[in-house]
Amino acid sequence: MARIVFDLDGTLIHSAPEIQFVANSLLADRRLEPLTLAETISFIGNGAAVLIEKMSIARGIPADQHAELLATLEERYMHSSDKSEVFAGVLPALEALQGAGHRLGVCTNKPLAPAKAVLDHLGLARFFDVVLGGDSLDVRKPDPAPLQATFAALGDGPQIYVGDSDVDAETADRAGVQFLLFTEGYCKVPHAELPHHALFDDFARLPELVEGLV
Numbered sequence: 001m002a003r004i005v006f007d008l009d010g011t012l013i014h015s016a017p018e019i020q021f022v023a024n025s026l027l028a029d030r031r032l033e034p035l036t037l038a039e040t041i042s043f044i045g046n047g048a049a050v051l052i053e054k055m056s057i058a059r060g061i062p063a064d065q066h067a068e069l070l071a072t073l074e075e076r077y078m079h080s081s082d083k084s085e086v087f088a089g090v091l092p093a094l095e096a097l098q099g100a101g102h103r104l105g106v107c108t109n110k111p112l113a114p115a116k117a118v119l120d121h122l123g124l125a126r127f128f129d130v131v132l133g134g135d136s137l138d139v140r141k142p143d144p145a146p147l148q149a150t151f152a153a154l155g156d157g158p159q160i161y162v163g164d165s166d167v168d169a170e171t172a173d174r175a176g177v178q179f180l181l182f183t184e185g186y187c188k189v190p191h192a193e194l195p196h197h198a199l200f201d202d203f204a205r206l207p208e209l210v211e212g213l214v
């Protein structure tokens with residue numbers, strides 16, 4: 001049986017509207033122009049601190065306000081899961097993989113507490129034996145350490161990582177694990193340019209792709 005680790009934002013869940021909503025509440029506090037969805041998506045992938053940094057540069061917020069913005073963002077993330085949705089086909093795919101005996105985990109750059117809250121809220125928490133967030137270790141993706149720690153917590157067996165972005169492709173490559181690239185998420189680079197073992201745009205295909213790798 002394999003160990004299969006998933007990225008969260010843009011892979012299991014379409015969370016950009018949620019992130020946009022929370023980020024815009026911070027901008028509204030300062031009477032600054034809201035982010036569009038496309039802008040928000042371009043800021044997702046390297047964790048909450050980088051999102052705050054990119055948003056601040058785009059709206060001229062000085063760096064000495066970043067720490068306070070980050071703390072408020074994390075707190076508001078906790079109380080807001082309504083605007084995220086599970087991508088089509090994810091639930092049956094997770095059921096099939098778990099039913100086949102594979103062990104599943106999540107490795108995200110989203111801070112751990114809101115990551116767990118949204119997994120709970122959307123009924124996904126029950127599938128995962130381990131969840132690591134962007135603040136679980138001192139380093140985050142594309143450093144391979146969080147992904148390696150997630151696999152280590154799942155025991156033995158072939159290692160497959162499923163993600164949506166350039167950050168995930170680099171992380172998998174550096175960790176030396178097989179990578180399945182979901183093409184409907186928030187990638188900043190053309191998919192063909194990223195190292196991957198297979199691409200997919202529909203979670204209905206995931207169980208068969210996994211069987212092909214193990």
Ligand SMILES: O=C(O)COP(=O)(O)O
Nearest residue numbers: 008009045046047108109
């Ligand atoms: O929080 C982010 O920036 C990205 O989160 P992800 O690693 O789940 O895609």
Ligand SMILES: [Mg+2]
Nearest residue numbers: 007009010164
């Ligand atoms: Mg992602």
